[in-house]
Amino acid sequence: xxxxxxxxxxxxxxxxxxxxxxxxxxxxxxxxxxxxxxxxxxxxxxxxxxxxxxxxxxxxxxxxxxxxxxxxxxxxxxxxxxxxxxxxxxxxxxxxxxxxxxxxxxxxxxxxxx
Amino acid sequence: xxxxxxxxxxxxxxxxxxxxxxxxxxxxxxxxxxxxxxxxxxxxxxxxxxxxxxxxxxxxxxxxxxxxxxxxxxxxxxxxxxxxxxxxxxxxxxxxxxxxxxxxxxxxxxxxx
Numbered sequence: 001x002x003x004x005x006x007x008x009x010x011x012x013x014x015x016x017x018x019x020x021x022x023x024x025x026x027x028x029x030x031x032x033x034x035x036x037x038x039x040x041x042x043x044x045x046x047x048x049x050x051x052x053x054x055x056x057x058x059x060x061x062x063x064x065x066x067x068x069x070x071x072x073x074x075x076x077x078x079x080x081x082x083x084x085x086x087x088x089x090x091x092x093x094x095x096x097x098x099x100x101x102x103x104x105x106x107x108x109x110x111x112x113x114x
Numbered sequence: 115x116x117x118x119x120x121x122x123x124x125x126x127x128x129x130x131x132x133x134x135x136x137x138x139x140x141x142x143x144x145x146x147x148x149x150x151x152x153x154x155x156x157x158x159x160x161x162x163x164x165x166x167x168x169x170x171x172x173x174x175x176x177x178x179x180x181x182x183x184x185x186x187x188x189x190x191x192x193x194x195x196x197x198x199x200x201x202x203x204x205x206x207x208x209x210x211x212x213x214x215x216x217x218x219x220x221x222x223x224x225x226x227x
Contacts, residue, residue: 031213040122042201042219043157090156094213102147102159103213110154 002027006091006106013078013085013113021076021109023091030096032074033103036060037088046089049074050096078111086113116140118218120202125224126192134187134200134221142207147215148176148187149201157201160187189223197225 004025013019023032031050035043045058049068063082068074074093078085088110094103117139126132138146145164149157161169163178163185175188187200199222203215 033214035217040219043203043215043217045214045216048214088154092213096213101213102149102162103215105156105158107156108154 004091004093004104004106006089006109008109009107011109011111013111015113016080018077018079019111021078021089021091021111023074023076023106024072025074025093025104025106026072027093027104028071029093029104030071031094032068033092033094034058034064034066034074034076035090035092037090037108043090046076085111087111116204116206116216118202118204118216120200120218120221122219123222123224125226126189128192128194128225128227130192131188131190132192132223134189134202134223136185136187136202136218138183138185138202138204138218140183140204140207140216143180143183143204144207145205146176146178146185147203147205148174148185149203151199151201151220153199160200192225194225194227197223199223 007022033048034046044060047066049055065077090108091106092103119137148160151157161176168177173190178185199220201220202218206214
């Protein structure tokens with residue numbers, strides 16, 4: 001079955017530590033996205049990548065970093081510079097020329113800073 | 115800037131009909147999506163509108179008026195499992211025909227017996 005997989009589902013981090021969230025897709029999609037979701041604020045775009053080895057900042061990129069070395073993978077690192085990292089993180093993918101094709105989402109990773 | 119507005123919360127009764135509104139102010143328009151999201155889960159696709167009018171898909175319908183910057187999601191014969199958040203999103207008008215979306219804050223719908 002084709003899909004998009006995020007891991008882990010729950011993640012705990014101590015203050016001052018970097019942590020990497022995994023996102024893998026086997027849909028052969030060119031584009032991948034990372035969103036952050038906070039209560040009452042909807043989804044906000046962190047980073048996105050339209051093609052391998054290229055990515056762009058979204059609306060709230062500060063304190064985050066990404067890489068896109070393979071088409072299937074788009075890991076997100078939450079660095080110690082992110083002031084308020086506790087949130088629900090969602091990864092999505094879509095064809096590059098999306099047309100009426102929706103973005104597909106992973107199941108999300110809930111990150112908690114302890 | 116781009117802005118999308120939805121009501122924060124709505125309550126409806128099982129078996130009834132509910133309409134969730136979404137208004138958008140964007141520099142252009144290239145398509146509008148509705149997603150359903152149960153708490154702690156991934157958003158799942160419900161509908162896509164790019165032309166004016168009503169798109170019907172079973173118990174769910176979505177309407178678009180581009181001249182008014184307005185869409186609504188209509189849920190008929192409500193079931194308890196329809197209790198969820200409903201996300202309105204428009205394709206980023208500056209991104210061409212890509213899947214880059216701008217989301218509203220979501221509407222949490224509670225269905226009561």
